[in-house]
Amino acid sequence: MIKKNTFKRNEALTFCIIFFVTLLLSRINIPFITNYGFMPDYFLALFVSFVASRFMHMNIYILFLLGLLVDLLAGELIGQYGLIFISIYFTNFILNKYFIIKSILMRNSQYLILTTLGLIILLISSLSYELNININLFIIKWVLTYLVVLLYNQIIRNFSNET
Amino acid sequence: MKPTKKELKLFHNAQSPIFGFIILIVFSFSLMGLDHRKGIHNEIKEKSTFLITPIIYILNLPKNINESLKILFETKNQLFKKNQELENKIVDLSIENQKLILIQAENKHLRKSIEISNRLGMRSINAEIILPRINNGKEIIIINKGLNDGVKMGQPVINNLGLIGQVIFSGKSFSEIIPITSKKNIVPAIFEKSTDNIIIRGNGDKYLEVTLFPSYREAKIGSVIMTSGIDSLYPKGIKIGRVIKITPQVNNQFNHLLIAPYSSPKAFSQVRIFLDKKDD
Numbered sequence: 001m002i003k004k005n006t007f008k009r010n011e012a013l014t015f016c017i018i019f020f021v022t023l024l025l026s027r028i029n030i031p032f033i034t035n036y037g038f039m040p041d042y043f044l045a046l047f048v049s050f051v052a053s054r055f056m057h058m059n060i061y062i063l064f065l066l067g068l069l070v071d072l073l074a075g076e077l078i079g080q081y082g083l084i085f086i087s088i089y090f091t092n093f094i095l096n097k098y099f100i101i102k103s104i105l106m107r108n109s110q111y112l113i114l115t116t117l118g119l120i121i122l123l124i125s126s127l128s129y130e131l132n133i134n135i136n137l138f139i140i141k142w143v144l145t146y147l148v149v150l151l152y153n154q155i156i157r158n159f160s161n162e163t
Numbered sequence: 164m165k166p167t168k169k170e171l172k173l174f175h176n177a178q179s180p181i182f183g184f185i186i187l188i189v190f191s192f193s194l195m196g197l198d199h200r201k202g203i204h205n206e207i208k209e210k211s212t213f214l215i216t217p218i219i220y221i222l223n224l225p226k227n228i229n230e231s232l233k234i235l236f237e238t239k240n241q242l243f244k245k246n247q248e249l250e251n252k253i254v255d256l257s258i259e260n261q262k263l264i265l266i267q268a269e270n271k272h273l274r275k276s277i278e279i280s281n282r283l284g285m286r287s288i289n290a291e292i293i294l295p296r297i298n299n300g301k302e303i304i305i306i307n308k309g310l311n312d313g314v315k316m317g318q319p320v321i322n323n324l325g326l327i328g329q330v331i332f333s334g335k336s337f338s339e340i341i342p343i344t345s346k347k348n349i350v351p352a353i354f355e356k357s358t359d360n361i362i363i364r365g366n367g368d369k370y371l372e373v374t375l376f377p378s379y380r381e382a383k384i385g386s387v388i389m390t391s392g393i394d395s396l397y398p399k400g401i402k403i404g405r406v407i408k409i410t411p412q413v414n415n416q417f418n419h420l421l422i423a424p425y426s427s428p429k430a431f432s433q434v435r436i437f438l439d440k441k442d443d
Contacts (some may be wrong), residue, residue: 023218027295035368037346039300060180064187068194071204072211074299078204079194082187090184125195127347137367141300
């Protein structure tokens with residue numbers, strides 16, 4: 001019983017550290033990138049990795065509250081990231097219900113689906129004066145966010161000592 | 164034995180989150196709608212600046228340490244040289260100031276005679292730009308003045324070169340500015356040598372643009388664009404930028420104007436914020 005509590009505390013600490021680092025990363029620009037539209041969405045990447053790897057076994061309500069926290073710290077509308085995170089959670093639930101995800105390729109496809117869904121919701125719900133959507137910019141952001149998802153996934157696996 | 168409802172679930176053993184999902188979807192849409200109409204995001208953010216302040220402090224720490232070390236190791240000779248330069252600058256500026264006092268007096272007299280109100284008569288304060296310059300993929304400028312100094316949401320920000328942006332959030336000790344080059348910023352503007360009113364928008368990179376400028380209207384490369392003041396937000400006559408490229412649109416009825424702003428957020432460290440109108 002004591003052992004289980006310690007493990008949970010470690011998970012919570014890991015989560016706090018990664019969340020804090022993400023918060024810092026989201027406010028640091030990548031050198032030589034002048035167009036900030038290229039920047040990956042670090043919070044989306046983090047929560048796709050958390051949800052898909054079932055880290056801490058977060059339920060949908062906790063995830064929504066964390067989404068509201070992200071909205072407060074880095075978002076532009078209250079409820080936007082909350083909506084994204086619960087959509088990711090629900091899609092992940094559906095994927096796990098109907099598919100056995102075992103191979104790396106399947107897992108990476110799962111991350112790709114969740115990242116795409118998150119970015120599309122973000123694009124639709126963002127406040128902007130743009131008349132046209134810049135597809136090239138969106139694709140670059142999508143690729144970069146996906147790479148960050150893979151990176152986060154590796155970090156989470158290392159933290160939780162998975163093979 | 165007949166399987167129960169729970170056992171019928173395929174590969175996922177967890178309880179279905181469909182009920183919570185629907186409730187939270189409705190809740191998040193309501194929150195977004197409420198925020199869009201009432202702006203509750205800024206109100207909550209204002210009350211929770213203690214969450215963001217440490218992040219800003221940490222991000223500025225290396226820069227502050229570097230500056231402190233620079234000051235610590237500056238030699239007497241360097242300080243003497245700097246002092247000399249500043250004194251020369253003061254002399255130049257005081258000469259310039261004498262001219263300006265004369266021009267201001269003339270201007271006041273002329274305005275009075277033709278009964279034009281002084282639109283630039285506003286109180287303003289100086290502020291220093293601090294890090295970070297980005298927030299979750301969106302370009303922002305953070306300054307070291309906030310509510311305690313009278314900075315409020317919506318106030319225009321300029322420097323000696325021209326318009327920089329607008330305050331979008333004000334905490335107790337810091338404020339966030341959206342630069343004019345941001346995609347989320349639009350400014351009503353006017354050409355310096357004509358009466359054509361236009362709406363210009365940031366392109367998210369280094370420039371501004373007018374996407375649909377009627378081709379029958381005259382626009383030249385090099386034309387200076389300034390604020391029109393029709394929004395009662397930006398004072399009239401602040402320089403914004405100059406046209407550097409005119410591209411005809413597909414149907415030739417409109418032109419796309421690319422505008423280079425006079426002031427780039429990366430080229431300065433001090434800004435001036437217009438607080439409110441002076442009581443004349």
